[in-house]
Amino acid sequence: MKNGLIYTQLLFCVTIFCHAQNPIVANQGLNDPHIHIFNDTAYVYASHDKSITNDKFIMDDWWVWSSPDLVNWTKRSVLHPKDTYIGKDYSRCWATDAAYNNGKYYWYFSEGNEQTGVVVSDTPIGPWKDPLGKPLLTSDLTPTHEYDMSIFEEDGDHYIFFGVWNYYVAKLNDDMISLAEAPKKIVINNPRGPYNRDGKNNDMPTDDKPFVHKYNGKYYLSWGCFYAISDNLYGPYDYVDTIIKESSFTEGYDSPTWPNGFLQGRHGSFFEWHNQSYFVYCDISQTGNRYFRDAFISYVHYKDNGEIATIRVDGIGVGQYDANNGAIEAEDYFKAENVDKTENVIGGFSINPKATNGFVTYPNIQNLNKKSTIEFEFLSQTDTQIEVRESNPNGKLLATCKFKSNSTKAFKTESFKIEELQNGQTVCLVFKAASVENLKINRFRFK
Structure with missing residues (x-):
């Protein structure tokens, strides 16, 4: 149906995962995910592998799911190819992306390759x-x-990136449905990819699925888990590294992999929400079938030199925590205000407040009901203090934690009594005045 309205199927089936949030939607074939935050809600625009029995790519439609917290997801919309210019049933509904401009939402889709x-x-x-x-x-x-x-927005202007092996970019007109310029080829210096690990495969130097995001004034061009950096949106880009390594995987998530190994097939995108960064990407470790993929989400942390730290691939995912699963890394918060993430002296990341009453929240913490102590690993240049509250900075006070100054410059641990803990609780750390620029928290655990 050309130029007609395409009515969506509104399917009100909520998929909830209490203890294992990766995949974000299990056993559904949701893949090639791009997440956008619209009106403080996360929307994933995705492809859809039809069946666990697929022995080739069979993708009959495109999907939209939404979530208030990156944990609980609801299917909201299905786009059928017969309701686009394609005009018929079609089994090669490949990757998508979306954008917002001038009160309208635009959903871009691939007609095969x-x-x-x-x-x-x-x-x-x-x-x-x-x-x-x-x-x-x-x-x-x-x-x-x-x-x-993929679509990149900067200062109200939108750009479309596309291609395989060699990528192109073009600015979109304000109508979002026409090009403002002829596409320009992007130069990548010293590229690598799943088929080009040694840099010698000039025919397939990168992969498909280019995506661009910006951090701290730099542009990051990624293709799956490989990425390059530039000072200019149009490039040239310098290849840097992969964000997935052998050390990324927890038990049960490292295999099976694609024919070219675990770096292949990681189509996805980067996004930011509540001052936290994420990577959402394809995975087949739970399905065992390269033609029936899942979508995973991992936290993203940037090193001081601009490189992206190796991500963690596990079943916990993001936006929830398990008090029985060891320490919670402080930088893996869900929401933060007036708090920085910085590299620390032991090779990871810490959080430190920038202003009085800066805070971080950690929602959906499981297995809290038998815990009575919170233990912090920290550095403190002076005597400092934080409050542990329920849900938000103004929530019920659960504990007041006073840290003594530490002149050794090494992280130390200290425990505090904490009351009224319940399974599934949201814990909020609120930094008081003396903590600003003086306190760094590396991780904490409940006992």
């Missing part, structure tokens, strides 16, 4: 309308293939 289309709506979940009745990016536009796009 050849072309890119776009639909538009007044809401993040539809109903959707195909405004062009034809592809936005046609198969003859550039020497690469015009698919697996």
